[in-house]
Amino acid sequence: MREVDLVHRIRKLAASGYQNRAVREGIGDDCAVVRPTPACDFVLTTDFVLEGRHFHLDTYSPADIGHKALARSLSDLAAMGSEPLFCLVSLAIRPELASRWVDAFYKGLLALANMHKLTLAGGDLSRFDKVVVDVMCCGRVPKGKALLRSGAKPGHKIFVSGPLGAAAHSNWQLRAEPRVSAGLKLRGLASAAIDISDGLSLDLHRLCLESNVSAELNSALLPIAPGASLDEALHGGEDYELLFTAPQAKIRKVSGTQIGSITYGKAGQVRLNGRVLKPKGFDHFR
Amino acid sequence: MREVDLVHRIRKLAASGYQNRAVREGIGDDCAVVRPTPACDFVLTTDFVLEGRHFHLDTYSPADIGHKALARSLSDLAAMGSEPLFCLVSLAIRPELASRWVDAFYKGLLALANMHKLTLAGGDLSRFDKVVVDVMCCGRVPKGKALLRSGAKPGHKIFVSGPLGAAAHSNWQLRAEPRVSAGLKLRGLASAAIDISDGLSLDLHRLCLESNVSAELNSALLPIAPGASLDEALHGGEDYELLFTAPQAKIRKVSGTQIGSITYGKAGQVRLNGRVLKPKGFDHFR
Numbered sequence: 001m002r003e004v005d006l007v008h009r010i011r012k013l014a015a016s017g018y019q020n021r022a023v024r025e026g027i028g029d030d031c032a033v034v035r036p037t038p039a040c041d042f043v044l045t046t047d048f049v050l051e052g053r054h055f056h057l058d059t060y061s062p063a064d065i066g067h068k069a070l071a072r073s074l075s076d077l078a079a080m081g082s083e084p085l086f087c088l089v090s091l092a093i094r095p096e097l098a099s100r101w102v103d104a105f106y107k108g109l110l111a112l113a114n115m116h117k118l119t120l121a122g123g124d125l126s127r128f129d130k131v132v133v134d135v136m137c138c139g140r141v142p143k144g145k146a147l148l149r150s151g152a153k154p155g156h157k158i159f160v161s162g163p164l165g166a167a168a169h170s171n172w173q174l175r176a177e178p179r180v181s182a183g184l185k186l187r188g189l190a191s192a193a194i195d196i197s198d199g200l201s202l203d204l205h206r207l208c209l210e211s212n213v214s215a216e217l218n219s220a221l222l223p224i225a226p227g228a229s230l231d232e233a234l235h236g237g238e239d240y241e242l243l244f245t246a247p248q249a250k251i252r253k254v255s256g257t258q259i260g261s262i263t264y265g266k267a268g269q270v271r272l273n274g275r276v277l278k279p280k281g282f283d284h285f286r
Numbered sequence: 287m288r289e290v291d292l293v294h295r296i297r298k299l300a301a302s303g304y305q306n307r308a309v310r311e312g313i314g315d316d317c318a319v320v321r322p323t324p325a326c327d328f329v330l331t332t333d334f335v336l337e338g339r340h341f342h343l344d345t346y347s348p349a350d351i352g353h354k355a356l357a358r359s360l361s362d363l364a365a366m367g368s369e370p371l372f373c374l375v376s377l378a379i380r381p382e383l384a385s386r387w388v389d390a391f392y393k394g395l396l397a398l399a400n401m402h403k404l405t406l407a408g409g410d411l412s413r414f415d416k417v418v419v420d421v422m423c424c425g426r427v428p429k430g431k432a433l434l435r436s437g438a439k440p441g442h443k444i445f446v447s448g449p450l451g452a453a454a455h456s457n458w459q460l461r462a463e464p465r466v467s468a469g470l471k472l473r474g475l476a477s478a479a480i481d482i483s484d485g486l487s488l489d490l491h492r493l494c495l496e497s498n499v500s501a502e503l504n505s506a507l508l509p510i511a512p513g514a515s516l517d518e519a520l521h522g523g524e525d526y527e528l529l530f531t532a533p534q535a536k537i538r539k540v541s542g543t544q545i546g547s548i549t550y551g552k553a554g555q556v557r558l559n560g561r562v563l564k565p566k567g568f569d570h571f572r
Contacts, residue, residue, distance in 0.1 A: 030362040033329050033366070033432045034328045034329070034330060035328075036326070040322070042319070042321075043317035043320070044422075045318070046409055048378060048410050048420075052415070077317065080315070080317045080319070088331070124334050126339065128336050128418075130415075132334075132418050134332070148311065149314070149315050149316070150315070194316060
């Protein structure tokens with residue numbers, strides 16, 4: 001299998017997927033060419049999915065890995081309240097993985113991409129002794145309307161878009177569904193947003209740091225996933241629910257579970273039932 | 287070293303670099319937020335730099351690796367005739383590499399970024415047992431003016447922006463300089479362009495495939511780098527010169543060395559002095 005043949009196969013797969021009109025030139029040139037929409041900003045994110053760290057080849061099918069790699073980036077687009085446009089996929093594979101593995105990987109990725117009207121517009125390919133995926137996703141939002149982490153203010157209420165702790169409880173989540181449509185509905189309502197990829201305690205800490213505020217959670221309000229413990233709901237990663245804040249005047253218009261309030265206090269500090277909650281979620285460097 | 291501290295250091299380094307006005311929100315949120323320029327398209331590319339494949343830790347300093355990782359992507363922007371705007375950097379590092387290594391890596395990357403008025407706007411960080419870098423670069427071109435691989439026509443002349451074979455001859459090139467300004471000057475003049483990352487024979491083959499034409503090279507015209515052989519100039523990778531075509535009416539306005547002509551014939555076929563030249567350049571999957 002030559003690189004040119006592999007690129008040809010991927011290009012055919014990409015061409016069979018959803019073709020977002022923003023993408024003017026996709027796979028096949030030095031760069032993808034994208035036409036902006038008037039009065040819109042672009043939002044861009046990139047996320048690794050690494051063999052032995054985010055998945056193992058014996059428990060994840062290639063389609064699962066493709067799904068997961070895109071889901072992680074799409075979840076970041078969701079947290080900005082943005083409409084997905086396209087992605088670039090960098091894939092390094094082990095020499096022994098055949099073109100059938102590569103096909104299945106892209107089919108898994110494209111199935112999720114199609115659901116969200118996202119186009120595979122380019123990327124990079126290499127051989128390596130481990131499977132490495134890095135997905136860059138780009139979306140758009142009306143000018144100045146991206147949901148940032150930095151807009152939470154004391155008095156705003158804290159919400160989550162769904163149950164927490166399911167992924168931690170079952171040890172992994174094969175096919176997480178990024179909350180893209182929930183994110184779109186939060187535009188103009190949420191004052192700040194983040195996706196819960198590394199656990200509620202750590203991601204809420206991050207949101208509070210950027211907003212220069214504290215947070216107070218009420219454990220009785222937490223939507224704990226069936227079977228999961230309070231600890232899994234507080235610190236488990238990979239739930240990919242949205243965590244957001246909204247001012248009192250808008251809380252009747254948002255859909256989600258209210259779990260606490262933003263307060264004055266030390267930037268980044270999170271309290272549970274009045275006691276300081278340390279950010280124990282997933283940290284890549286611990 | 288916690289991830290949050292490492293991100294804080296990188297954020298400070300990025301803030302000390304060039305701040306491109308297109309970037310409205312950089313490191314610190316789920317996504318970077320970028321404002322398009324009216325009447326411009328965006329071009330985007332992503333490139334891996336992998337330990338053991340593109341570099342070894344004992345021969346490349348962290349600053350060299352940072353430079354190389356950005357140079358590969360910037361060279362793709364150059365080949366589109368685009369002005370660099372920003373990059374996202376995904377970095378996976380070995381546990382034993384200290385924060386000093388990470389600092390030096392980003393300093394090497396940012397030194398090159400500053401030269402090209404490019405902003406480090408985000409990325410991803412992870413631990414891994416090998417160093418893996420994936421750099422996504424984004425630039426802009428006036429609407430519809432990106433230099434594609436697909437515009438070469440029979441009768442157009444073929445050019446290179448500089449000498450070939452230097453990197454192959456010296457076994458590696460520590461600090462390649464992407465030809466960004468040369469690419470900008472080709473807008474409106476070149477009919478097709480590609481950067482020579484994998485060797486003249488393979489990259490010209492790719493350009494001809496996309497343009498559905500053949501090419502005829504004249505070995506006497508090739509600008510062979512001092513000390514390099516004809517074979518190194520034809521098939522050596524990592525020169526990062528631009529390879530482009532221009533119609534007869536415009537060849538006096540382009541700067542570069544004319545090395546041959548585009549001809550009718552089998553799509554993708556390259557001939558040297560009348561004999562078929564096989565694309566022997568670097569192929570990741572051979």
